[in-house]
Amino acid sequence: ITIHSSAQGTKFDYCDISGGGRASGYSANNCLFIWNGAWAEIRNTAFSKSNYYYVGFDDDNATTGYHIYSDNVSFDPKGNTDLLANVWYEVSNYPTANALPANNFTPNTN
DSSP states (O other): OEEOOSSSOOEEESOEEESOOOSSOGGGSSSEEEOTTOEEEEEEEEEEOOSSEEEEEEOSSTTTSSEEEEEEEEEOSSOOTTOOEEEEEESTTOOEESSOOOOOSOOOOO
16 A cells, blocks of 8 residues: 555554565555655554565655654564564665654544
8 A cells, every 4th residue: 555645634544454565666565655745644553464564654854754643553573574674764774663653743533
């Protein structure tokens, strides 16, 4: 799944996102890929069975270039044998993390 929209409104709630990723193409190595400037709310969602990473971010600035809000997100600790980390950033030195970044917007409750 790829998100590439600067509009608010992309929401994943009570989802099971599984079986994503392949061995080639940096945007294809994830179950969910979030492009620079994209907005996404991810709540009550479980990630499992991905090749390389569960969530990837393409961004020139890993702290401000996307807008993410997450709550109750889990990653299958077993993953696949090729799983390198839960979260991956397409920035210099390609940092990884085990959790999604801190929330950097307040969702609209309407």
